Amino acid sequence: MAKATSDRNTIDLFGKPVGRPRRQPLNRKEQLKRNKRIQREKEKALGMKRLELVIDQSIIDKLDQLCKLDDVKRAEWLTNYISQKYDSLSASQLKKAASS
Template sequence: MAKSYSDRNTIDLFSKTRGRPKTRPLTRKDQLKTNKRNQRLKEKKLGIKRVEITLEAETLEMLDQLCELDSIKRADWIASQVALMHAKPKIKKRLSEAQEVKEEVLEEE
């Protein structure tokens, strides 16, 4: 029988000492991989999408200062700013126009 490091059921068969293992049977790398997968699944169930952005250090410092003023996370601050912009009349008009154009294109196809 072959030993697999990700196999949790048969790992005790190959240990030299009897009883419950003193440490986790998985390596730190495997633990991180499992936890990351679980985190992604949890976020998917909650409807959360990941976004990666690249910012200059100065911009990031300004963002952190703004977040500290309101005592909120970066993601929450960015989401609130998007909601504010989305609520402006000019933006609403542009979004509705863009939606109409999109619907026309879909109808033509």
């Protein structure tokens, strides 16, 4: 089938597809992978480390309730609690823990 330049009723066989122009050359899956990598690099530059925990669902539920009370995320709540606990320890307790 030949394409006639004057024909406006048939689909343009050799041109660009009709629709919204693509602004991102990557597909959605690749975009998400790229964005996650960039996020990890930013966190690393800020001196943050990733931590993975495997804990019981009942503990997670309790943690979520505590976070909801303080209106903070899990990571922020855990960071605050650990900092408070560490600050409340005396120097002798810290030396004892470090030596064992």
